[in-house]
Amino acid sequence: EAWVALVGVTIWWTLGFNAVIFLAGLQDVSPDLYEAAELDGANAWQKFRHVTIPALRPVTMFVLMVTIIASANMFGQSFIMTNGQPGQETRTAIFYIAETGLQNFQMGSAAAASWILTLALMLTSVLVFAMFRDRDEGPTS
Numbered sequence: 001e002a003w004v005a006l007v008g009v010t011i012w013w014t015l016g017f018n019a020v021i022f023l024a025g026l027q028d029v030s031p032d033l034y035e036a037a038e039l040d041g042a043n044a045w046q047k048f049r050h051v052t053i054p055a056l057r058p059v060t061m062f063v064l065m066v067t068i069i070a071s072a073n074m075f076g077q078s079f080i081m082t083n084g085q086p087g088q089e090t091r092t093a094i095f096y097i098a099e100t101g102l103q104n105f106q107m108g109s110a111a112a113a114s115w116i117l118t119l120a121l122m123l124t125s126v127l128v129f130a131m132f133r134d135r136d137e138g139p140t141s
């Protein structure tokens with residue numbers, strides 16, 4: 001499958017950036033939290049689950065949003081590796097927009113597709129923010 005190759009290249013392409021961001025987030029976790037968990041008798045797994053993962057929630061949300069946006073803007077991999085083939089199966093939204101506007105000169109259709117992609121990314125970001133919202137927050141008034 002051509003999509004498997006594109007997904008593999010995209011993961012490879014974004015992995016380094018995501019790893020650096022997660023490492024920066026890990027350095028921001030206070031050692032006092034680990035010390036307090038150790039005093040409470042937490043083992044390594046419990047410290048990871050109850051200290052590290054919650055501390056990385058904002059970082060995880062950022063990495064997820066950046067990766068979604070980068071994946072939605074994936075043009076080069078599809079164009080260079082498959083040129084949208086076989087049967088235009090690997091054309092991404094950006095590939096479609098570029099082809100429609102720049103090759104077929106249908107600027108209105110390309111602009112409409114760009115707006116649809118923008119709205120889809122906005123909706124996705126709202127869903128990601130809702131998913132990562134602090135559970136402890138009550139309704140605000």
